[in-house]
């Protein structure tokens with residue numbers, strides 16, 4: 001960790017915050033301070049904005065192949081350094097090393113994918129219906145972008161935005177979450193090494209998110225906001241973006257239903273539940289939040305899930321054999337504790353877990369709750385922790401109605417062996433993504449995103465780059 005950058009990255013240079021401020025980065029496994037990083041304020045935001053704006057025109061003119069090759073080189077560098085980056089991520093975020101390695105590979109994949117997309121930006125055109133006019137369509141970068149990322153996937157949430165922005169020819173300011181700045185700073189160093197021109201990517205780490213981001217959004221020089229985080233903050237940023245009519249992509253919260261029908265293969269369903277619930281300790285917007293299990297199989301499903309959850313080893317992410325690391329911080333853990341206490345008060349049965357361990361670090365055990373009252377708070381709150389809440393249902397229409405009875409619509413999981421039902425139910429779910437007999441949907445080649453209050457736009461897939469491009473239509477008379 002000694003050579004991990006801890007300063008701001010502005011205009012291709014590593015600099016301190018203008019007022020010299022720094023902020024601590026904590027290790028959630030011990031509660032101890034790992035290091036301090038620069039804590040940017042509004043003045044630094046202005047400098048980053050100037051750098052991004054100044055670099056935009058020339059960057060937009062760069063050959064797509066050149067942009068593609070920078071991404072490809074960065075992809076290769078990341079893969080050469082999987083271990084180093086995984087250790088950094090585990091140190092600041094807590095996830096077990098094996099998961100961190102998985103995320104590094106997943107993060108790199110966005111760069112490979114968008115290195116391939118950079119050279120496929122197409123336009124169009126032709127003779128218009130009147131026969132007297134033609135149109136020429138070209139696609140141009142939207143302009144300087146503000147990218148705001150959360151702490152749960154410190155590297156992948158960055159590459160999922162930076163990859164398409166670079167491919168499209170946009171410059172950018174990245175503002176990572178204050179809990180996990182180190183992965184983003186390491187990523188900036190890699191992109192510089194891969195040949196990214198100065199000013200194209202600027203990274204401002206800060207504990208003063210509002211002071212840094214609001215002027216950038218209201219100022220009108222940033223032309224695009226790509227945000228991943230809570231719906232609550234997303235709403236504030238959408239309002240701030242309205243002033244200067246800034247384009248937005250919003251990946252917000254989820255409240256994923258996980259539906260197990262009576263004809264499901266229970267082995268598949270339990271495997272899927274482990275993935276959908278326990279990936280990243282449950283700290284994912286795609287995490288299964290509400291398990292609806294047909295009453296005829298609920299007891300068996302609950303028993304098997306509790307057995308698997310209870311067998312997981314909880315501990316520091318750096319320790320061999322650990323499956324479940326600490327939660328991000330004390331606040332995150334306190335929220336999980338409150339949600340479980342509320343569900344238990346309303347009559348839920350704790351099949352496994354449910355007790356906060358003594359000692360340092362923000363650990364919380366894998367927990368399964370059965371017989372959860374639908375009025376419990378965790379039914380309409382993202383749990384963001386290793387807690388599976390099981391409810392029962394009897395009828396298909398009923399479960400679809402209950403699954404959709406939420407303002408969110410990111411992802412749903414459906415387990416059934418019946419093809420007709422699988423398609424019918426998936427199509428009726430008000431979500432952007434469905435895992436059909438699988439607990440994992442995320443893939444760089446697929447469009448990720450939600451409907452309703454889970455967000456606007458898609459990341460990844462063929463359409464991921466569209467969020468960073470504008471059409472320009474040229475009218476040319478036929479002479």
Ligand code: ADP
Nearest residue numbers: 148149150176177178209210213228229230233
């Ligand atoms: P979480 O609750 O998971 O931390 P948030 O939505 O609070 O999710 O945070 C996601 C990202 O949004 C982080 O980078 C955070 O610093 C940033 N953020 C939070 N509040 C604001 C704000 N008012 N303006 C800009 N960014 C913000």
